[in-house]
Amino acid sequence: MKQIAVIGAGTMGNGIAHTFAQSGFTVKLIDISEAAIERGMTTIAKNLDRMVAKGSxxxxxxxxxxxxxxxxxxxxxxxxxxxxxxxxxxxxxxLKLKIFKQLSDICDHNVILATNTSSISITQIAAQVVHPERVIGMHFMNPVPIMKLVEIIRGYNTSNEVTKIIMSLSEKLGKTPTEVNDYPGFVANRILMPMINEAIETLYNGVAGVAEIDTVMKLGMAHPMGPLQLADFIGLDVCLSILNVMYDGFKNPKYAPCPLLINMVMAGKLGVKSGEGFYDYAEVKKAEKVSKQFMKS
Structure with a gap:
């Protein structure tokens, strides 16, 4: 493989593009918004600057x-x-079904089509495509250039050949691919999201505060980041979406999102990206804005 296209220049898309480009691939980064592309390329440049500063x-x-x-x-x-x-x-x-229907119409039939979805059925997505055996999940972890895991998800029709190619390709990126089957949430989020949801329930029920819950999990369970801080980092809207997919897929109440999470998303408190979630990131956002204005001047 020589040329890779990445659709979406947001957090995951620009991280995937960065990772492939750093490994020597030609990457075509696609987004319908020029502004989104500009933000994505700015993020890539900043992340590379950090790597240069660290000497990596x-x-x-x-x-x-x-x-x-x-x-x-x-x-x-x-x-x-x-x-x-x-x-x-x-x-x-x-949105994903629409994109894959379009890709089926415009791509050659030998092009492998992958999705970075963290919870949506690969089989459902592949049903939009001629030759669904070429559709596979590549669930990268955030931040993509740093995190080693790639969850490789086989849909019902995904071929052995395509799986082997994508597993090998992931290794060439310096990642550790792990093959899983196509069930809601796969492995990573099937385990992670109920934990985050339970942490939110613990807060909602008044058992302890935000900092206290995260401290217990960091110091008591050796987690590098508490579940509420991690939820802010992922995006509370993304957490809600994943939980809804699992709840719809399994029809099991244990996957039902906490009312507090639903209310926070409706209120626009999405975590780091909105400036406020379980923690307040307003000062960080303010500093970034001042820095951008200074650079322009």
């Missing part, structure tokens, strides 16, 4: 990585000549 890569490595990324706002133009297309759009079933 050189300035030349940074320049080469950025030069390996070409941006597009038209999907049809962006996927031309690509061997693999990775969809990394918002975790929304209807």
């Amino acid at each position: 890569i050189t300035e030349d490595d940074k320049i080469n990585t950025i030069s390996n990324i070409i941006t597009y706002t038209d999907t049809k133009d962006g996927v031309v000549g690509c061997d693999l297309v990775i969809e990394a759009a918002t975790e929304n079933v209807d």
